[in-house]
Amino acid sequence: MLTMTKIKLGNNGPLVSKLGLGCMRMSPVWGSAMNDESESIATIQMALENGINFLNTGDFYGAGHNELLVGKAIKGRRDDAFISVKFGGLVYRNQFIGLDLRPVAIKNFINYSLVRLGIDTIDLYQPCRMDNSVPVEDIIGTVADLIKEGKVRYLGVSEITAEQLRKANSVYPVTALEIGYSLADRQIEADLLPAAKELGIGVVAFANTAEGLLTGDMKAPLAAGDYQNHFTRFQGNNLIKNLEKVEVLKQMARDKGYSPTQLAIAWVNTQGEHIMPLVSMSRRKRLPENIQAMEINFTPAEMNTLNTTFAQGTILGGTYLQR
Secondary structure (H helix, E strand, C coil): CCCCCEEECCCCCCEEECCEEECHHHCCCCCCCCCCHHHHHHHHHHHHHCCCCEEEEECCHHHHHHHHHHHHHHCCCHHHCEEEEEECEEEECCEEEEECCCHHHHHHHHHHHHHHHCCCCEEEEEECCCCCCCCHHHHHHHHHHHHHHCCEEEEEEECCCHHHHHHHHHHCCCCEEEEECECCECHHHCCHHHHHHHHCCEEEEECCCCCCHHHCCCCCCCCCCCHHHHCHHHCHHHHHHHHHHHHHHHHHHHHHCCCHHHHHHHHHHCCCCCEEEEEECCCHHHHHHHHHHCCCCCCHHHHHHHHHHCCCCCCCCCCCCCC
């Protein structure tokens, strides 16, 4: 395999792999079926062996199952992994039912995470979202206290506004922002990405294929049971029009000898040295193609074609990324 490039996570952060491994889909989340646990563990270990050290999980993924899985995979090789954990999400019967970002809850959550992961310190700890029920100062201040206690190394934030990012960073230095970003989801380019760059905050970009839209495999209409049906982007004429845009990506992929998914990841990767594509994988066979995507370059003409075809506002309908 290719050598994995390392980047500094933010101006004052640690060295991590330019490609991150999202572990969420290794667990039953939002009603999905359980993956083969041994294959998931083998995938994490193979990723580590190939220089992908950034592992992303959440304490509410599979009601703690995901953290237990990651813990098994890194046992005996803690120093090889950089563990990013999201907290605060409340899930019941496979439905997201709200947030609990009270300081007392955060202090409770982290103890369970440390036990499930089998580690003493979480590398990057971040509220999964922000709401107005708890002041930003209280949320960030609590994580800052955990850093002082040695239970956390770095502060992260996820799915927030530019205003919230600036406020959080004023309370305690934010190392990384986790946010959805893809050719089809570019709304953060207006203010959030510039704010992160200005503040010297690394960007961990998930949903690079826009919930499957950019894989080239999607066809209209979707099957009745597909979870994407909940989002207007994948409904009716919206999906038909959106898939017409994806044909441009598919043709470019054929011309370059790659898959549309690889080009979608590569586009995110080329948006800046401070931006890390976070790619979900649960099978070892996907590692080589996703690592290869990090080596893909675009000509100025190709980049212009992609940026024009997928200019902000050209993809119809929304997903949960547009809130």
